Amino acid sequence: MVTLTLELEGIDVSNDEAILHEGAAVGYYILSGGFAHHVVRSMAVGYVPAALGADGQRLEVEILG
Template sequence: QGPKKKLVTMTVDTNNIDVTNDEAILKDKKCVGYITSGGYAHHVKKSMALGYVPPELSKHNSTLDVEINGKLYLAHVTDKPLYDANGGKMKN
């Protein structure tokens, strides 16, 4: 059967607020998971979050909603690293 939930990385479309933890993840207004942690990812200049969702929603470019302080924000699942994986910024 496999796991019921998968840990995913998401970028969140917000400019003035970041997720922290335990926020709801929704798909079609139905709660499908929760945020474990998040914050601002300086390398990509976006708010990001880690959270658990059903495997069918864990694919790259899947879109979800994240509830922060009662408002919904669009989130995009990504399989790309949100950091300078090869250390290029340190070499410049």
């Protein structure tokens, strides 16, 4: 399970968005997410393979297709 800090403006994840690495779906979908006021960023939680769960790993989240 990873926590993702998202680079978004004006939209947050809602649930079940795909997590991608290099354009391919890499695991389970977003479980939860929303705007985190303490870091002033959108954040999400989801599952990816352990090899992709390291700090600093860049992943993508497909939102609204």
